[in-house]
Amino acid sequence: MTGTANPTKIRVKVLRQQDQNAPQHWEEFEIPFREKLNVISALMEIRKNPVTSDGKAVKPPAWEAACLEEVCGSCTMNINGRIRQACTALIEDVAEQKGDTYEITLEPMKKFPLIRDLIVDRSKMFDNLKKVKAWVPIDGSYDRGMAQPQDDHVRQLRYALSRCMSCGCCLEACPQVNDHSTFVGPAALGQALLFNVHPIGKMLEGERMEFITGEEGITGCGNAQNCVKVCPKSVPLTRAIAELNRDSTVYKLKKWVGIV
Ligand code: SF4
Ligand code: SF4
CATH class of the missing domain: 3.10.20.30 (Beta-grasp domain)
Structure with missing residues (x-):
């Protein structure tokens, strides 16, 4: 000013x-x-x-x-x-x-x-949530067992990730999200981690990791870190991306030796 x-x-x-x-x-x-x-x-x-x-x-x-x-x-x-x-x-x-x-x-x-004018179609945000299966499966086909004790660090991480409101600011700021790229963008990656570390959401981790290690997944991130700077909810996007990068390596190794 x-x-x-x-x-x-x-x-x-x-x-x-x-x-x-x-x-x-x-x-x-x-x-x-x-x-x-x-x-x-x-x-x-x-x-x-x-x-x-x-x-x-x-x-x-x-x-x-x-x-x-x-x-x-x-x-x-x-x-x-x-x-x-x-x-x-x-x-x-x-x-x-x-x-x-x-x-x-x-x-x-x-x-x-x-x-x-100032109105855009943000359907992509919600389609991306479907791609990473950002939900807890409650269709009755899993034995959910007793509620499990939660590690407090994981609980805090999940709370921070759950603040995402799918506003799209992080996609707008991400140079890797553009017409020439299939990269799903940071918001969906954050939500994938949120549900991967959920005790019941974890049941779909393999399907999520299959997507995340694929063409639209984490390899699209160039690590410019614009996303985390513009997120109005302080979602720890770069931490999520780092953790999913590590999980992707583990997933690919497991897949290679045939245990997933
Ligand atoms: S900027 Fe933050 S709140 Fe908005 S979609 Fe991205 S992660 Fe979610
Ligand atoms: S770190 Fe950079 S390239 Fe990766 S999702 Fe965030 S803004 Fe996009």
């Missing part, structure tokens, strides 16, 4: 696109500043009177939001070039101040198919 004048207005630049096949263009809006306004509230202000800074009446920008408390991930977007949730982005924290104006640019996520 630069500038010392008391801010009185917010200039919001939004990258607009009617649908995937339409051209992109920027539109700029100005709204009065008030403290503690988050990006979603700023978009709601624009929606009340969707007229651009140069006086053109337009359709209000489209965005998605649900929980408004950084739990659902649906309002994830690029805000001044940084991927994050719009609901917890306060204008005074994220905008650049120029004179009496806070400036902010909003762009949709780029690693997901665009639906409209």
Whole structure:
């Protein structure tokens, strides 16, 4: 943030696109500043009177939001070039101040198919969870036995991994997730480890490791560690990747000697 004048207005630049096949263009809006306004509230202000800074009446920008408390991930977007949730982005924290104006640019996520304006289709996140079988099998075909005592370190790791909200920030930041790569991305790897270290989830570990050691799996990671830096839930992604790397070596050795 630069500038010392008391801010009185917010200039919001939004990258607009009617649908995937339409051209992109920027539109700029100005709204009065008030403290503690988050990006979603700023978009709601624009929606009340969707007229651009140069006086053109337009359709209000489209965005998605649900929980408004950084739990659902649906309002994830690029805000001044940084991927994050719009609901917890306060204008005074994220905008650049120029004179009496806070400036902010909003762009949709780029690693997901665009639906409209700031809305993207995050189905890939949930498809990836299916690929790594990120669940505990409870169909009755396993002898689950008595509840097992949990190692406290494993419990703490599982809690940290379970905070993932499938927002997609880590995929957006990962250079290895792109149109030319089949890499499943860091979020699904974190969830694979979560269920591999679960006493019942472990029953599917072999199937998970088969996927993780395959074409879409862990070899796609280039270890740039962008993912862990942008995760709003501090999910220990690089630790998960390191542990799965080690587990992959063990799995491949076991497979080679024919014991899995
Ligand atoms: S690991 Fe973090 S950044 Fe990635 S999807 Fe989960 S919450 Fe979002
Ligand atoms: S560490 Fe791996 S998963 Fe994370 S950003 Fe880098 S390449 Fe992507």
